[in-house]
Amino acid sequence: MADEYQTASNGVRGRLPVLPRKALNPSAIAAEQAYRKRSGLLLLTDDDIAALKAGEPMLWERAAAGEVVPASAPPVAAQPSDAPPASTAAVSPPSAPAAVMAAGAGISAEVAKMVAAGKKWGKSSIAAEQARRKRNNLSALNDAEIAALLGEPVGAAPAAAVPAAAAPAAAATPRPAATAAPVMTASAAASVARTGESTSYVGTPAVGTSKAAKAGGVASVGPENSEVNQSRRRFAWSAVAAFLTAWFIAFFRFFLPRTLFEPSTSFKIGYPTEYGLGVDTKFQQKYRIWVDRTPDRLFVIYARCTHLGCTPDWKPAENKFKCPCHGSGYDSEGVNFEGPAPRPMDRAHVEIAPDGQILVNVAKLYQWPKGQPTQFNDGDGHNGAFLSL
Numbered sequence: 001m002a003d004e005y006q007t008a009s010n011g012v013r014g015r016l017p018v019l020p021r022k023a024l025n026p027s028a029i030a031a032e033q034a035y036r037k038r039s040g041l042l043l044l045t046d047d048d049i050a051a052l053k054a055g056e057p058m059l060w061e062r063a064a065a066g067e068v069v070p071a072s073a074p075p076v077a078a079q080p081s082d083a084p085p086a087s088t089a090a091v092s093p094p095s096a097p098a099a100v101m102a103a104g105a106g107i108s109a110e111v112a113k114m115v116a117a118g119k120k121w122g123k124s125s126i127a128a129e130q131a132r133r134k135r136n137n138l139s140a141l142n143d144a145e146i147a148a149l150l151g152e153p154v155g156a157a158p159a160a161a162v163p164a165a166a167a168p169a170a171a172a173t174p175r176p177a178a179t180a181a182p183v184m185t186a187s188a189a190a191s192v193a194r195t196g197e198s199t200s201y202v203g204t205p206a207v208g209t210s211k212a213a214k215a216g217g218v219a220s221v222g223p224e225n226s227e228v229n230q231s232r233r234r235f236a237w238s239a240v241a242a243f244l245t246a247w248f249i250a251f252f253r254f255f256l257p258r259t260l261f262e263p264s265t266s267f268k269i270g271y272p273t274e275y276g277l278g279v280d281t282k283f284q285q286k287y288r289i290w291v292d293r294t295p296d297r298l299f300v301i302y303a304r305c306t307h308l309g310c311t312p313d314w315k316p317a318e319n320k321f322k323c324p325c326h327g328s329g330y331d332s333e334g335v336n337f338e339g340p341a342p343r344p345m346d347r348a349h350v351e352i353a354p355d356g357q358i359l360v361n362v363a364k365l366y367q368w369p370k371g372q373p374t375q376f377n378d379g380d381g382h383n384g385a386f387l388s389l
Contacts, residue, residue: 013061014035014041015032015035016052020055023052023053023054024052025053026053029044029049032044044058047059048060106142106144106145108139108145111141111148111149112148114149115148115149121149121150121151122150123150125149126146126150263286263287265361265362265363266359266360266362267359267360268353268357268359269283269287269300269358270357270358271356271357272298272358272387272389275291275293277293277295278292279291279292279314279316280292280293281314284303284311284314287360288304289360290303290314290334292332292333294333296388296389297381297386297387297389298358298389299350299385299386299387300350301345301347302348302365304346305323305325305328305341305345306328306336306342306343306344306345307323307325307326307341308326310323310326312324312328312345319331320332320337323339326339326340327339327340328340328341330345342370343367343370344367344368344376346365347365347366347385347386348361348364348365349361349365349366349384349385350385350387351382351383352382352387358387366378
């Protein structure tokens with residue numbers, strides 16, 4: 001930042017334009033004051049502000065040019081809001097040696113000269129320096145030296161901590177307050193070189209290796225083994241186990257046969273004496289049959305329309321079966337008489353079981369094809385298309 005400002009014995013130009021300059025508006029002056037406050041530079045006084053608004057040199061600039069100017073209140077350096085009031089005495093910019101001395105104990109003379117030279121150091125430059133020192137079997141840079149080279153604040157230390165050999169070289173290049181080595185805390189230095197194994201820089205190793213992580217200041221240890229992290233790991237592994245279990249069950253189920261369990265085609269429906277004349281529909285939902293009794297016989301009609309296979313409805317008021325799909329009509333014995341049905345509904349095989357109950361077998365059906373002889377009279381009255389009563 002040495003090229004961003006110009007100093008005299010009692011002033012700092014900061015980011016103001018060089019002379020001759022035009023008159024500045026209040027917003028530009030306010031921006032300059034904010035910049036000076038952030039950077040710890042001397043603030044503009046009322047006389048400086050008046051001169052900037054008029055487009056004239058400030059008092060200290062006139063004094064630096066050799067003009068005789070009336071005495072005025074010296075500017076003060078920006079301070080934090082919680083700091084005690086600064087002294088009204090003129091504040092002169094500290095020199096580079098003083099800045100190095102404030103950097104803390106443990107800074108070698110060589111590093112002090114590097115800081116005094118004003119070169120801007122970055123993390124990559126420091127890593128290269130560490131690699132050079134390692135190759136030449138020199139001592140590595142410590143936290144205080146790294147912080148001083150980066151220009152970040154470190155905790156204040158006694159002035160005697162700086163070697164005397166660094167003083168002449170530093171004194172030869174006086175530096176303003178803004179460029180003096182800032183004072184910083186140890187936590188700031190730790191952000192550059194963290195504690196542990198990762199503080200050893202190894203130059204520029206291959207990207208993606210553990211050595212590259214060390215060179216970048218990345219900690220070589222994993223996350224803290226806290227209760228929260230343990231819970232997260234347990235949850236993650238539980239999710240993985242659940243997924244694998246579900247996948248294994250699905251894979252195993254693929255090899256099992258796909259079976260369809262249907263009701264038996266042969267069943268008993270009670271004794272013949274339990275049925276009265278007419279149509280009984282109590283087994284329609286369970287077995288899809290109607291039990292039909294006439295004065296001389298009993299037979300079972302399979303409840304399936306011969307048109308397209310729909311299940312007709314029994315209409316007691318009309319004494320007929322009516323298909324809800326396409327309007328086919330059947331009489332009480334299942335013989336078609338209206339609609340598109342081509343033939344009567346089929347009848348199931350019936351017989352008397354040894355216990356005297358009616359045994360129905362829907363796997364064997366009797367039909368009356370259109371234009372063909374009927375099968376409704378097949379059987380001997382005890383085993384066939386009907387039962388004699």
